[in-house]
Amino acid sequence: MSERPVFAELPRRRRTLWGDAWRRLIASPTARLGMAIVVTFVLGTVLAHFLWPYDPKTDLDYSLKLKPPTLRPTPDVPSIHPFGTDKLGRDVFRRVVHGGWNSLRVGVISVGISLIVGGLLGLLAGFYESVPLTAGERMGLMAGIGLALGSVPAWIAAQPVQAVLFAALGALSASVAVSWPNGRRWRILPLAGLLIGAVPSFFVSPYVALVNGLLGLTIGGILVFPLGGPLFSNIVMRVMDIILAFPSILLAIAIVAFLGPGLDRAMIAIGFVGIPTYARLMRATVLSLVQRDYVLAAQAVGSGHTRILFRHILPNTLSPIIVQSTLGLGSAIIWAGALGFLGLGAIPPEPEWGAMLGDSYRFLTSGAWWAVTFPGIAIMLSVLGFNLLGDGLRDALDPRLTR
Numbered sequence: 591m592s593e594r595p596v597f598a599e600l601p602r603r604r605r606t607l608w609g610d611a612w613r614r615l616i617a618s619p620t621a622r623l624g625m626a627i628v629v630t631f632v633l634g635t636v637l638a639h640f641l642w643p644y645d646p647k648t649d650l651d652y653s654l655k656l657k658p659p660t661l662r663p664t665p666d667v668p669s670i671h672p673f674g675t676d677k678l679g680r681d682v683f684r685r686v687v688h689g690g691w692n693s694l695r696v697g698v699i700s701v702g703i704s705l706i707v708g709g710l711l712g713l714l715a716g717f718y719e720s721v722p723l724t725a726g727e728r729m730g731l732m733a734g735i736g737l738a739l740g741s742v743p744a745w746i747a748a749q750p751v752q753a754v755l756f757a758a759l760g761a762l763s764a765s766v767a768v769s770w771p772n773g774r775r776w777r778i779l780p781l782a783g784l785l786i787g788a789v790p791s792f793f794v795s796p797y798v799a800l801v802n803g804l805l806g807l808t809i810g811g812i813l814v815f816p817l818g819g820p821l822f823s824n825i826v827m828r829v830m831d832i833i834l835a836f837p838s839i840l841l842a843i844a845i846v847a848f849l850g851p852g853l854d855r856a857m858i859a860i861g862f863v864g865i866p867t868y869a870r871l872m873r874a875t876v877l878s879l880v881q882r883d884y885v886l887a888a889q890a891v892g893s894g895h896t897r898i899l900f901r902h903i904l905p906n907t908l909s910p911i912i913v914q915s916t917l918g919l920g921s922a923i924i925w926a927g928a929l930g931f932l933g934l935g936a937i938p939p940e941p942e943w944g945a946m947l948g949d950s951y952r953f954l955t956s957g958a959w960w961a962v963t964f965p966g967i968a969i970m971l972s973v974l975g976f977n978l979l980g981d982g983l984r985d986a987l988d989p990r991l992t993r
Contacts, residue, residue, distance in 0.1 A: 614986040621982020627975025631968075635690035644688045646939040651679035656958045674960035676950055678939075682961060686968050689941035694972070696857050696935075697922035701915055703861025704868050708830075709911060711865070712872025715826040717899055718819030719873075720880055727895065729764040732817060736760025739809045740786075743802040747791040752802070755786045756809055763813040775814050783810020827873065830866035838863045842925055846934040853942070856935045860925045864918060871914055875907045909987040917980035920973040927969050943969050 615621045638644075657667050659674040673682035723731065740756025743749075763779055787806020791799040833841070845859035879885060880903065888898050923943075929935040930944025938945065943965045950961035 611986045615982055618982045618985060620978050624975045624978025624982055627971055628979055631690055631694065631972050631975065634687060635694055638687045639691045644684060646941055649680045654679035656953060656961065659960055673964040676961045677953060682964055685941040685946060686964050689943050689946060690968060692853055692936055692940065692942040693923055693926055696853060696860065696926040697919045699857045700860035700864065700922045701918045704864030704918065705915055708865035708868030709872045711826050712869035713876055713899060713904065715823040716873035716876025717880060717903065719823040721819060723819050729761045731822060732760035732764040732813060733757045736813060739812065743787045743805045747794050747798050747802055749790045752786060752790055759783060759786060759810065760813050779814050780807050780810035783807055830869050834866045839925060839928055842929065843934060846929055851934045851937060853936050856926055856929045860922050868914065871910055872907060875910055876903055879903050879906055913980055913984045913987060916976055916983055920976035923969060923973055
């Protein structure tokens with residue numbers, strides 16, 4: 591009787607959630623198209639920025655003003671310009687490629703600002719809405735509120751030390767909330783805020799001291815109130831609602847008009863406008879996770895709030911945040927282009943897609959369609975790529991597809 595052959599059992603390949611999501615992502619034609627567009631734009635702009643030097647201050651040739659696209663030299667145009675030239679004789683193709691560096695950089699940094707600030711606020715608001723604050727957390731929270739509120743009189747008087755002193759006053763208010771009675775807190779803390787706001791401001795002018803004294807008195811009165819987790823969450827979300835009450839593009843224009851034109855200011859304005867979106871999304875996600883079994887088990891074994899937040903809750907919020915960040919990049923590029931079109935973005939002659947549209951749209955009536963078409967196509971394709979990639983990520987990271 592012959593023996594049956596024995597086959598060695600092959601080790602099974604370990605599968606992870608992120609690995610499965612990646613396989614679903616690359617299996618989607620829409621996601622692959624979006625990824626190809628994004629990779630093309632990113633690699634093209636980065637490699638051109640570092641390997642193809644361009645000085646916009648010296649790029650000027652009036653003899654080639656508004657020449658149409660040409661792929662070979664001619665007697666009229668002795669050089670090659672695949673996208674034509676603009677009103678100053680500059681090569682549109684080169685400016686589109688190098689303008690992508692500024693447009694994409696604005697999108698990435700502004701989304702980073704929105705993600706970090708809004709994500710952190712939403713994470714804390716969602717977690718502490720149902721979890722009580724510890725004494726140390728309450729002290730840190732009140733110090734942060736004092737620092738944020740104190741930055742206003744510190745900015746008015748150009749005295750950064752005032753913001754630090756208001757942060758110390760906030761920490762003090764949290765530490766004496768139990769030991770001091772209400773009447774004593776209402777007498778001492780507003781008076782301390784008045785002195786912190788007025789005394790350093792006397793070195794500027796008596797009028798500044800008067801204004802900052804009133805602000806310090808108000809801040810001291812605010813710090814008297816004991817701030818708990820639900821109240822903190824409510825305050826944060828009401829502030830987000832106030833920001834959302836303004837039209838996004840108009841609020842960004844107002845911020846840039848206040849700060850002054852420039853790419854750096856545009857990044858700050860677009861990032862500020864996007865904060866409520868990430869704060870609301872993060873808070874909603876955290877509220878759905880905070881009562882899960884693994885979070886309750888971590889609390890039962892005595893894990894600290896910091897460990898629970900960043901070890902158990904934050905990793906499980908990454909899926910919707912990644913999708914929103916990818917879609918937000920497309921919106922940020924559109925807003926950057928809108929600010930550049932209005933003259934509030936890149937400062938000429940720095941190339942940027944929106945600024946190029948603002949410089950050239952008036953020449954459409956003279957038949958110079960190429961000066962506007964190619965920057966517009968660049969904006970359209972980049973936004974389309976990020977939107978397609980975001981849709982693919984949403985489908986790939988949807989946990990219902992794993993069932």
